[in-house]
Amino acid sequence: MPPTSPRRLTKRRIAWIAVFVLALVPTYVTQDRLRTDTPEEVVGAYLQAILDGDAERALTYLDLRIVENPPQTEDEDAYTAWREDYSRAFAGSQGRALIERETAFLTGDALGSVNWNVIAIEGPEEDAFDLDGVATVEATIGYEGRSGTGAFDVDPVTDLITNGLAQATFAPSGNSFARVAGQVGDRGINDPFIGNGFGLFPGVYEFDGMDSPVMALPGQRGVIPPVEPDPGEEDRLAVEVALAAAIDDCAIQAVEAPAGCPFGSDGDIDSTDMERVHADRNIAWRVIEYPQVDLESVVTEAGDGWELHIVLSTPGLIELSGTEDHDEGPVDFTAHCRFDTEHMVAYLNADETANVMWRNDIYGGPYDFDTCRGTET
Known part of the structure; x- marks a missing residue:
């Protein structure tokens, strides 16, 4: 996405401590989603849903399509038909598509891995959008003295975040799976479709075998470092x-x-x-x-x-x-x-x-x- 011109976009800074994330968000809910009026409130409500461990509510803020896993077959026609379905999932959307196995960690169980908080949110001036027609909101999260900032793109028509997930792939190892907080994700080693790794909500995760937690921010593409197998x-x-x-x-x-x-x-x-x-x-x-x-x-x-x-x-x-x-x-x-x-x-x-x-x-x-x-x- 091209950088936003400072002449078109004036940022105002809103500093939030985690416990005050809802300060700008009305407390009533429509269809499990908090009603929001500005791009900052959309992002704030999304992050609060994640902090609450409510993955189902968090998903309501995303422009995301989920496609069934590829067929486990050598039938090329069946696989071609599946790829066409996968491609159609992007049609008419600024968001992204994941196959089912890539959503393994978009659950409440995985969200409780490490405690973190929202430090600050910066949003665009009202009615100011970048060249892609989205309002870009920056949010900074932190834990144990570390922090990171991610840019969230909010579609002004749908009030949905088009890039609200991080993308995590795992370096080769002797495990066919990844695990965080007891939640298991299949790495798809037998899939004909390699895919894009796992989608992760913004936050901090402590995967099994890792020496330190991993921070996930929207739009990131990260490779989780390899873990040497220690078979018994x-x-x-x-x-x-x-x-x-x-x-x-x-x-x-x-x-x-x-x-x-x-x-x-x-x-x-x-x-x-x-x-x-x-x-x-x-x-x-x-x-x-x-x-x-x-x-x-x-x-x-x-x-x-x-x-x-x-x-x-x-x-x-x-x-x-x-x-x-x-x-x-x-x-x-x-x-x-x-x-x-x-x-x-x-x-x-x-x-x-x-x-x-x-x-x-x-x-x-x-x-x-x-x-x-x-x-x-």
């Missing part, structure tokens, strides 16, 4: 269960190289009969022994966070069987194959379960590897 035995067991389930799903694929799986062949197979063979048909996988795992926290290649790598403490074993066709007739074979988790990462979930993911799903690929050579015995 229960986490290790959860990843082991998740890996076994992934292996089972992979083993039903009657192909040499199951997609996104920790085993496979590039076509050259060392059989248990000490022969180099190729699987032409009748391909089948059978788990003989599941691997056991350890977990290792590793800095990402970009250096912007952490990954939880899966290290096999016992290798496990899977059998590949098939038929190789020769001029003199078909030959059946079996081969013993190993597991390979070098390109897999684990994510710990809030419900104490885990996900395992081929890093190809995150960064693109695929990786070429073979786990059925050098395994004749």
Whole structure:
């Protein structure tokens, strides 16, 4: 937004201590929203709703559209239709749109994380608006000697704040979730739609694992610093269960190289009969022994966070069987194959379960590897 010309906009300063936020706001409510007459009163009433822990009332002051989460499907038509719905959510609005999972912290529970107060509000002169047709109100909040100022844009037609949320994304870590004051937000690691992170009401938040609270102000785009995973035995067991389930799903694929799986062949197979063979048909996988795992926290290649790598403490074993066709007739074979988790990462979930993911799903690929050579015995 271009800076406001001082010739068009004269600011008057209104200093408020938190307990006096409602001094300029009438105390009657219409449809759960305090009636307001000026842009400053709109912002003051919005911040008071947040301080009261009343997320539902706070949302009534925002120009915000919420769209359902993207479909968990590989159907491109379904995903395209969803993206069109998402785009339409912006139509005719100066505000923004969030998908459902991005609203996880727009709740009363999340608002009680850290005590803070409103220090001051500065508003435009009556009937003065910037080039975007909105009245810009600045509000300063503070806690424990720290303060920050955010600019709130108020639509004079609707009396709604068009930019009333901060936007928070989280640096990579071994968790699939973020949590504040017991409220859990899904980071959407499996979503085809990356999104814009979580919407946050203005305020101060103390996320689990953080060394210090985070201040959120409208229009901000912030990356929450990474937290190094510290997995325990229960986490290790959860990843082991998740890996076994992934292996089972992979083993039903009657192909040499199951997609996104920790085993496979590039076509050259060392059989248990000490022969180099190729699987032409009748391909089948059978788990003989599941691997056991350890977990290792590793800095990402970009250096912007952490990954939880899966290290096999016992290798496990899977059998590949098939038929190789020769001029003199078909030959059946079996081969013993190993597991390979070098390109897999684990994510710990809030419900104490885990996900395992081929890093190809995150960064693109695929990786070429073979786990059925050098395994004749």
